[in-house]
Amino acid sequence: MRLLIIRNPVAGQRRETFFQDILDGLRMRGCAVDILETERPGHAAELATANGGKDYDRLVIAGGDGTINEAVNGLMRLQTSVPFAILPLGTANVLAIEIGLDFKKREAVLDYLMGGRVRSVYPAQVGGRHFLLMAGAGFDAHVVDGVSSRLKKMVGKLAYVWCMLRLYARGWTRRYDVTVDGERTTAHSVIATNAQHYGGAYKITDETSLLRPGLVVVLFDSQRRVDILRSAIYLALNKLGELPNVRCLTAKEVEIHGGNDDPLQVDGDSSMTLPARIGAGERSLAMIWPTA
Template sequence: MSISCAPTAIAEPTAAPRRVLVIHNPTAGRHKRKRLQDVIDRLERLGAAVVCRETRMRGDAEDFAALASPDTCDAVVAAGGDGTVNEVLNGLGRGPGGVALGVIPLGTANVLACEIGLDPKDCDQIARTIAFGHARHVHVGVANRRRFLLMAGAGLDAHVVAGVNIALKRRTGKLAYVVESLKQAVGYDFPVLGIRADGVEYEGRMVVACKGRFYGGPFVAAPDASLEAPKLDVCILPNSGIGGVVRYGLALPMGRLSELPEVQVVSARSILITGPRGAPVQGDGDIVARLPAEISVGDDTVELICPD
């Protein structure tokens, strides 16, 4: 099948392969388009019915997902990065329900793929997961009425997400975030953020409310976080300046961030973050809200297709 994309159809994971609507973000790059085509070819060989729709502008993925109906498809699959997954997730929240969420990881960090154990380069694993994989019942976070699956945060990381050079990101991947982090660390004033977590007051210079364990790729920020649990693991980082950025930047890839003595990790159902009004809040690697931000997790759920 060629990638000349339109709406979808699917079935139950048990015996029959699913009917799948793939929503593809074409900014992923040519070599990743080849990977997408490989996954689609494998899905069709497994007997899955596949329809692909290609986004042309921001918001398309959300609109396409909102139109997905369980009468015509079993799963909507986001083919792109974590931002594309976030758009699809929000579209499913507007739709009729009963449609599962899947992913073909084609992005820079692919944090969701790390979280569920999906190898971005293993096209066979990806195709088999989408066609037959188990659907996990996961609780969704909400930041100022915008859904997120993995994390939402304010402070330096949100400013980095807001300011990263998209052209550089497409050429260099994660290096673009390192460059922007260093730029922001020099010019950013690290204002104090107020955090009220289930009624308890905290302060920090950066805060990330985690639904999953991973942050920025294969780096564990909140080791006890769980997609299935109706709770947030809130990481509160108090240090500012280039020293704090370097300290946290070294601890994260070593899996030591939550072990630093000044870092607090608290569990909560809801938090309120206050700080400079209008400052950005990132969710799943895209800007999804502005301060002040109410972030919570409750009964809102999605069926997330995962490897067995």
């Protein structure tokens, strides 16, 4: 089996030993492995576009959810591409959790990379950019925007907790105009999700899947500190949809206005701003999933 690994060396610094163990395991199992490392933001997309149509059996994206997002955007530029797999090396690794990959166990990852099955996934899109997980405006987007890469390298997920507590202490006063499949409403925070999980192993909805087109729009109707705290607790308990001030709507398209130039987080990366139009996926990509 011939594998091409596109690796973000920055995202993998905290799991360097694990990455090397995976490489050794692949070669011991007879794989021919080529490695290309990213050198700057956006480079993973360029490398995926340039190599996604070449004669490899699988393209492996090694990094965090942001690196995977970049590579997916590169592959979407091609008419057809090599099936892609992921080697999770990031902070949250939400996509790995979404597909049920036990990414902390060496043998499980090796079995997945070599023996996983090909399935069709449907990236959603916003402003010409595709995403597999979610796009969010409001409280979570400001948290993501406030996390420095230096702090994330030092303390991992705790960097997000720190920024969340800091924003929580200041109070939340934003309100956005939201249009969901033509129906207008308002909300203090909005998450349009293509996946069931959010922020890690927390389940935000059961009503969507990467394996079919469609979004779930999660609308947070309260800005009170007590309700923000309650939302965080219910999310941790996988019961967010039970809150009366949280609405979950299935949708094909959602528009978010207000707070112009407010950050929009896409797959955990704050590189876009409002206003935004988010649409369900229309074209699929071939992705490797665990067999179990």
